[in-house]
Amino acid sequence: MRYGSTDVLDGVSFTVSRGEVVTLLGPNGAGKTTTIEILEGFRMCSAGVVRVLGADPSRGDEHWRAQLGIVLQSWRDHGKWRVRDLLHHLGLYYVPYSTPSRRRPIPADELIDMVGLKEQSNQKISKLSGGQRRRLDVAIGIVGRPELLFLDEPTAGLDPHARREFHDLVHRLADLDDTTILLTTHDLHEAEKLADRILILAGGRIVADGSADQLARNVSNQAEVRWSREGEFYVHPTDDATAFVRELLAQHGDKIGDLEVRRASLEDTYMAMVHRIETGHDNGAVTTLERNPR
């Protein structure tokens, strides 16, 4: 993908299966929004082939568009509308696309309940707080019970409680409605919690593709074993934590306490991979690993 004479995406290639929750991570300016906008049909790519639900997004018709849910990074419209009225009104667009297996739209009151806006349902949108506005954005994104949902930094501005509720909602959409979800976030804990699969975009290309656990193991196979014995605390790095712990217990049995095995976190992995790209120590290969069953 090229803006003017600058290539911002180059050779980005991935497939997402139905019902999968995929998180796109990457530093500011890596091209996450550009990627999502191409998939949504909002931006034409300058080269390459893109298929979303079987269609070229730049030529997607109304029927194709009705299968998608989109939550953009930010938008500020409909200030004079009241929450319930807007959701009801937007829902009407999806009525012709309802099927026996996928009832469309989600009724406004059910939706309001799902995103935790019951107390604000009759409030004007211009009066909502930033976090409440974000919940409304998510409600607008899912009103048509989408097959495929794009979420661009959906939890920016949400408090911890709202964030947790949003995570439950994502799991519910994926598990109960078999919704395929592609989201971007800068919150690595969130990525780890939500994603079946993580794609890391850096330097205009995908540098890693796998579950959080698999990515961590790829960066470092070493685990850290921590324990206490007779009031002393110990730490030992090892490539085979299971064998080490077995031996430790065989030698010291009941005297071992506070046993912990720690692996590299997603943050360690992410930092290492992005650092490799930014310092030019990358070999150009994509780290592709198995997927994580939810």
Ligand SMILES: Nc1ncnc2c1ncn2[C@@H]1O[C@H](COP(=O)(O)OP(=O)(O)OP(=O)(O)O)[C@@H](O)[C@H]1O
């Ligand atoms: N309309 C545009 N015209 C020219 N360049 C653009 C345009 N939109 C984005 N870019 C550039 O393309 C690159 C990728 O931007 P993009 O918004 O896709 O990144 P991002 O990964 O979503 O970033 P962030 O995490 O900051 O949201 C950046 O270098 C940006 O400056």
